[in-house]
Amino acid sequence: ENTGLLSGIPSNDDVGRYNINISVDDGNGGKNWTTFTLTVIDINDPPEIVTEPPSSILQGKNYYVQFNAMDQDDINTFEWTMETDARFLEINNQTGILSGTPDNDDVGIHFVNVSAEDLRGLSDWLNYTLEVIDTNDIPQWVNVPSDTTIEQGKPFTFDVDAIDVDQVDTISYSISSQPTSDISIDHDNGEITWIGSLAGLRPNPNYVLNVEISASDGEGSISHAFTIQVIPDPSPASTLLGPQDGIRITSKGILLEWEGEDDGEEPLKYDIYLGQSQTEVSMLEKETLLEQDIEGTSIHTGE
Numbered sequence: 001e002n003t004g005l006l007s008g009i010p011s012n013d014d015v016g017r018y019n020i021n022i023s024v025d026d027g028n029g030g031k032n033w034t035t036f037t038l039t040v041i042d043i044n045d046p047p048e049i050v051t052e053p054p055s056s057i058l059q060g061k062n063y064y065v066q067f068n069a070m071d072q073d074d075i076n077t078f079e080w081t082m083e084t085d086a087r088f089l090e091i092n093n094q095t096g097i098l099s100g101t102p103d104n105d106d107v108g109i110h111f112v113n114v115s116a117e118d119l120r121g122l123s124d125w126l127n128y129t130l131e132v133i134d135t136n137d138i139p140q141w142v143n144v145p146s147d148t149t150i151e152q153g154k155p156f157t158f159d160v161d162a163i164d165v166d167q168v169d170t171i172s173y174s175i176s177s178q179p180t181s182d183i184s185i186d187h188d189n190g191e192i193t194w195i196g197s198l199a200g201l202r203p204n205p206n207y208v209l210n211v212e213i214s215a216s217d218g219e220g221s222i223s224h225a226f227t228i229q230v231i232p233d234p235s236p237a238s239t240l241l242g243p244q245d246g247i248r249i250t251s252k253g254i255l256l257e258w259e260g261e262d263d264g265e266e267p268l269k270y271d272i273y274l275g276q277s278q279t280e281v282s283m284l285e286k287e288t289l290l291e292q293d294i295e296g297t298s299i300h301t302g303e
Helices: 278-282
Strands: 016-025 031-040 056-058 063-066 079-084 097-100 108-117 123-133 140-143 148-151 155-159 161-163 172-178 191-195 208-216 221-231 237-242 255-261 270-273 289-294 298-300
Touching: 140 221, 148 155, 255 270
Parallel strands: 056 123, 148 221
Antiparallel strands: 016 031, 063 097, 079 108, 108 123, 140 161, 155 191, 172 208, 208 221, 237 255, 255 298, 270 289
């Protein structure tokens, strides 16, 4: 009123044309006025990112953020860009969706810079840190046995191997079988050892031992099943060399001589049966057992 200084700062809402009338009065009846048009010219306002993203994520979980920005020019069309050392993250340039799933190698703290640029080149950005929190990873098999066949009495060995991406974890191995057997595994290095045996195994199905191995890091474990089929050692065979079958012996004492053979290396022992009839001998009745566990290949029956 006193100085005639007209002032003000227009905002985005004031963009447009205005008719202005200025009058002056000297207090003694003298008056005058002037009119003019004032145009507030629009200038581009930068956008403002309004999203507050989560600052942490568990390993293996999906990180998903819908970034939004406001623009006083009411265009609200932006190009989104990102700079980060988190290799698992990607951003959709049109929608502002930031997403990704971190794995064990991504555990740690990462920087993230997200920018939104409007159609006239002004932009806003948001810097923040994102922590990927470690979770336990279960071991993974590297080398496991498959179904196999061994001969009775022969050794079975296999070096089982598993890894754990959590380098601080220690893997422990265990083994079980059905039916129960003396098969074993080194708890630390995973070496399986067993001597093929028919003990407890049934001929049907074909002397098969069902085996299951496990690897554990103390929190999680994995297992693997396989079978070992044991091929029985062929039964030994014996052949009577003398006396010849069906001949008549004049003396009361009889010298029996025979030979035996077997594929294995075990020493052979023989049982001698003598009976009044072929049937009694074939049935191996106790009454016909003359002597057992003979290590030689001949015997004289005496009287």
